[in-house]
Amino acid sequence: MGRASLLQRLTASAENLDAAELQEKVGKRSCMPVCDLRRGNRVKVVGRLCAVVYTPSETVPTLQAELFDGTESLDLVWLGQRRIPGIEPGRRVLAYGRVGEHDGRLAIYNPWYELLAPGS
Structure with missing residues (x-):
C-alpha cells in the first residue's frame, strides 16, 4: 500500500470506506455494479x-x-x-434475476439469492 493510499484510507469517512469495500466484492464475485444495470437485463448483483x-x-x-x-x-x-x-438489514446477499422497476426504482422481483457469511 502506497503512502497516498494509506493517507486516503486514514482520512476517508467510514461510509466511503464501506462503499469501497462493497465495490471490491462486486468485482471479485463477477457481478454487475448496480450503477450499470438496465431494465430487462438478467444480472447477478452482490451487496x-x-x-x-x-x-x-x-x-x-x-x-x-x-x-x-x-x-x-x-x-x-x-x-x-x-x-x-436471513433477509435483514446489514446482511450481505448475492442475488440473481431480471431487472425491472418497482415504485420508480430499479428492482429484481422474486430474485434467486444466496445469504453470504460476514466478511465475504
Whole structure:
C-alpha cells in the first residue's frame, strides 16, 4: 500500500470506506455494479441490505429489501412474502434475476439469492 493510499484510507469517512469495500466484492464475485444495470437485463448483483420493509396489501403483500453495492442501490422484491429468514438489514446477499422497476426504482422481483457469511 502506497503512502497516498494509506493517507486516503486514514482520512476517508467510514461510509466511503464501506462503499469501497462493497465495490471490491462486486468485482471479485463477477457481478454487475448496480450503477450499470438496465431494465430487462438478467444480472447477478452482490451487496449489503440497508433496509427491509414488509408492505401488507389486500392483493399481494410484499417484502422489499434495499441492496447497496457501493455504487448505488436497487430493490429486491419478494411477492407474497411477509418474512424471509436471513433477509435483514446489514446482511450481505448475492442475488440473481431480471431487472425491472418497482415504485420508480430499479428492482429484481422474486430474485434467486444466496445469504453470504460476514466478511465475504
